[in-house]
Amino acid sequence: TSMACLQRLRREQQRRCKAEERATSRSLLALLDNLVPSSSVPPCFPRHSHDFIPTPCPFSHSPFLHSTTSKRKHALVSGRTKEQLLQDAVSLVRTLRPKKRSKTQGNHLHQVSGHDLLAALLTSRMERYVAVDLSSWTITDMSNRLSMDWQDSVFCSNMVGQSLLHFVTVHDMDTLRYFARQLDTCERATGPFPPFRAGLRAFRKSNVVVLNVEFVPLYAKSGGKGIFLLRHQGHHAGEPNWLQCNFKDVSGELFFREEMSTASMWHVQNALELCGLKSSKTFFSWLYPSISSTETSKTILDLTARATHSGLNVKKVVFDFLMRHMGLHVMLDASSPSEANIHLHVRLHMPKWMGGIKTPWVNLLSHRVNGRPVVKLSDEYQDIYVFTEWNDENSPYNLIAFFCAPSTGICYHTRTWSFGMNGILHEGQVFKCASEEPFRYRIFLQKRYELDITLLPHLID
Numbered sequence: 001t002s003m004a005c006l007q008r009l010r011r012e013q014q015r016r017c018k019a020e021e022r023a024t025s026r027s028l029l030a031l032l033d034n035l036v037p038s039s040s041v042p043p044c045f046p047r048h049s050h051d052f053i054p055t056p057c058p059f060s061h062s063p064f065l066h067s068t069t070s071k072r073k074h075a076l077v078s079g080r081t082k083e084q085l086l087q088d089a090v091s092l093v094r095t096l097r098p099k100k101r102s103k104t105q106g107n108h109l110h111q112v113s114g115h116d117l118l119a120a121l122l123t124s125r126m127e128r129y130v131a132v133d134l135s136s137w138t139i140t141d142m143s144n145r146l147s148m149d150w151q152d153s154v155f156c157s158n159m160v161g162q163s164l165l166h167f168v169t170v171h172d173m174d175t176l177r178y179f180a181r182q183l184d185t186c187e188r189a190t191g192p193f194p195p196f197r198a199g200l201r202a203f204r205k206s207n208v209v210v211l212n213v214e215f216v217p218l219y220a221k222s223g224g225k226g227i228f229l230l231r232h233q234g235h236h237a238g239e240p241n242w243l244q245c246n247f248k249d250v251s252g253e254l255f256f257r258e259e260m261s262t263a264s265m266w267h268v269q270n271a272l273e274l275c276g277l278k279s280s281k282t283f284f285s286w287l288y289p290s291i292s293s294t295e296t297s298k299t300i301l302d303l304t305a306r307a308t309h310s311g312l313n314v315k316k317v318v319f320d321f322l323m324r325h326m327g328l329h330v331m332l333d334a335s336s337p338s339e340a341n342i343h344l345h346v347r348l349h350m351p352k353w354m355g356g357i358k359t360p361w362v363n364l365l366s367h368r369v370n371g372r373p374v375v376k377l378s379d380e381y382q383d384i385y386v387f388t389e390w391n392d393e394n395s396p397y398n399l400i401a402f403f404c405a406p407s408t409g410i411c412y413h414t415r416t417w418s419f420g421m422n423g424i425l426h427e428g429q430v431f432k433c434a435s436e437e438p439f440r441y442r443i444f445l446q447k448r449y450e451l452d453i454t455l456l457p458h459l460i461d
Contacts, residue, residue: 018126021125021126022126025124025126028120029076029082029085030076030077032085032089033076033077033078033080033085034077036085036088036089036092037088037092038078038079038080038088083216083218083229084192086121086218086229087192087218087219089117090117090218090219090227093117118131118141118227121143121227122141122142122143122144123143123144124143124144124145125143125144125145125148126145127143127145127229127231128142128143128145128146128149128213128229128230128231128232129142129143129145129146129218129227129228129229129230130142130143130146130164130227130228130230131225131226131227131228132164132225132226132228133224133225133226134180134183134220134221134222134223134224134225134226135180135223135224135434135435136163136433136434136435137163137164137165137176137180137434138161138162138163138164139159139160139161139162139163139164140160140225141160142159142160146230147159149200149202149203149211150202150203151203152203152204152205153203153371154371154372154385154402154404154409155409155411161408161410162410162411163410163411163434164176165177165434166402166411166412166413166414167200167201167411168198168199168200168201169198169199169201169210169416170414170416170427170428170429171199172198172199173429173438175196175197175198176198177434177435179193179196179215179217179220180222180226180434180435183220183221183222183223184222184223192217193217193220195214195215195216195217195231196214196215197212197213197214197215198213198215199211199212199213199391200213200230200232201389201400203371203387204239204390205239205338206338206339206369206370206371206387206388207239207240207338207387207388207389207390208387208388208389208390208400209239209389209390209391210389210390210391211232212232212233213230213231213232214230214231214232214233215228215229215230216228216229216230216231239338239390240388240390241337242334242336242337242338242339242340242388243334243336243337244337245334245340245397247331247332247333247334247340247397248451249421250330250332250397250419250420250421250424250447251330251331251332251450251451252329252330252447252448252449252450252451252452253327253328253329253349253447253448253449253450253452254327254328254329254330254423254424254445254446254447254448255326255327255328255349255445255446255448256323256324256326256443256444256445257423257444257445257446258323258324260444260446261441261442261443261444262440262441262442262443263439263441263442263443264319264320264323264443265283265284265323265443266283266284266316266319266320266323267439267441268283268428268430268439268441268443269282269283269284271430271439271441272413272430275430275431275432276432277381277382277403277412277413277430277432278381279379279381279382280379280380280381281376281377281378281379281382284315284319286364286376286377287322287346287364288301288318288322290346290362290363290364291322291326291346291347291348291359291362291364293362294359294360294362296348296357296359296360297347297348297359297362300348300350300357300359301318301321301322304317304318304321305317305318322348325348325349325350325351325354326346326347326348326349327346327347327348327349327358327448327449328344328345328346328364328445329343329344329345329346329347329361329452329455330342330343330344330419330424331343331345331451331455331456332397332419335368339368339369339370340369340388341366341367341368341369342365342366342367342369342386342399343363343365343366343455344363344364344365344366345361345362345363345364345455346361346362346364347359347360347361347362361452361454361455367386369386369387369388369399371385371386371387372385373385374386374401378406380406381405381406382403382404382405382406383403383404383405383406384401384402384403384404385401385402385404386399386400386401386402387399387400387401387402388400389416397418397419397420398416398417398418398419399416399417399419400414400415400416400417401414401415401416402414403415413428413430414428415427415428416428421447422446422447423444423445423446423447424444424445424447425442425443425444425445426441426442426443426444426445427441427442427443428440428441429441
């Protein structure tokens with residue numbers, strides 16, 4: 001058919017374009033390989049397989065993993081790998097002094113500015129390169145290939161100005177911080193530095209896909225600029241088909257488990273306010289009007305407030321009461337292969353020694369998770385974008401929220417919810433400055449009752 005012919009022509013054109021890009025890349029690397037002399041490399045970063053000696057490295061006490069193996073592909077005439085060539089090029093540019101150029105034509109080195117070299121790297125449509133300000137991990141430049149990973153996001157493809165900390169997994173935020181701190185304490189202020197791994201968030205239509213990426217430092221200066229090659233060695237990260245997923249096991253009524261958590265949402269909100277990140281749509285201001293909308297719930301909460309000692313914070317007492325006796329019903333379903341829906345209902349669920357009262361369910365939120373702002377939680381201070389997060393290596397039922405300033409679009413906070421058969425783990429970090437110690441929190445909601453079928457009619461059509 002004409003459609004099949006069109007698709008075949010498009011694939012052939014894509015193959016030709018990729019072949020031309022690879023040929024251009026090889027010729028440029030060969031030219032650079034001829035221009036840039038080979039520099040000495042510390043024993044912990046051997047150039048050849050027969051040179052591999054597990055010599056201790058200044059970073060040996062760090063969590064970074066050495067990616068050096070005995071199987072290196074010497075694709076260049078000099079015997080260097082592409083990463084070693086780029087590191088040598090950066091080192092050469094740093095040592096060049098325009099005022100001391102050789103007057104002898106035979107010994108003259110071609111002068112390449114660092115700006116021109118970085119600009120050349122950023123034109124790549126095959127490799128992921130990123131330049132950041134290491135004091136805040138703010139992105140200052142990126143390659144065309146890396147821009148493609150974010151072109152379908154609410155941030156578009158221009159991520160300059162965003163902090164890379166918010167676009168790695170919550171646990172890998174500390175990995176990036178550790179690298180920057182090692183630069184401050186390490187006597188060897190210039191590279192090469194050992195690579196490390198982190199989960200990079202890439203955007204695919206309505207979902208976020210976590211890529212297991214190796215960060216290869218090409219240049220790093222304490223408190224200054226860092227340039228990294230982000231090498232993804234895994235398979236092509238696709239998207240899940242949510243229509244084929246069984247959400248029943250992760251749906252049901254959940255309860256806050258204080259002994260399995262490090263904080264509550266009250267502490268998280270206080271941490272945000274201490275960092276100057278205020279909002280009129282707090283968790284309490286969103287939750288309380290909904291759950292107190294039934295007569296029984298309002299009576300119980302009013303009695304709790306009146307019984308509070310005059311020296312205590314009434315709002316805090318009521319909040320703690322809700323956290324102990326509130327049931328949160330979570331339902332997930334799919335409206336299309338690429339979009340999932342989440343439905344939240346709340347009620348008071350008192351223990352037997354308090355009468356075993358169960359108030360009627362109240363809808364807290366029904367939202368199609370497609371990366372659009374959650375209207376109920378957004379205001380003049382914050383826009384909240386929620387995505388499903390897909391990672392083939394762990395639970396596929398993850399949600400991530402990006403908190404952004406409406407005026408600038410800059411993300412200042414992220415939260416993740418990991419769904420499992422036993423409940424939901426809510427994690428995040430609150431910080432204003434990347435170099436400061438963050439407020440880390442883990443909030444566990446344990447599943448106690450299965451899906452309430454009486455709420456099924458409330459699903460989005």
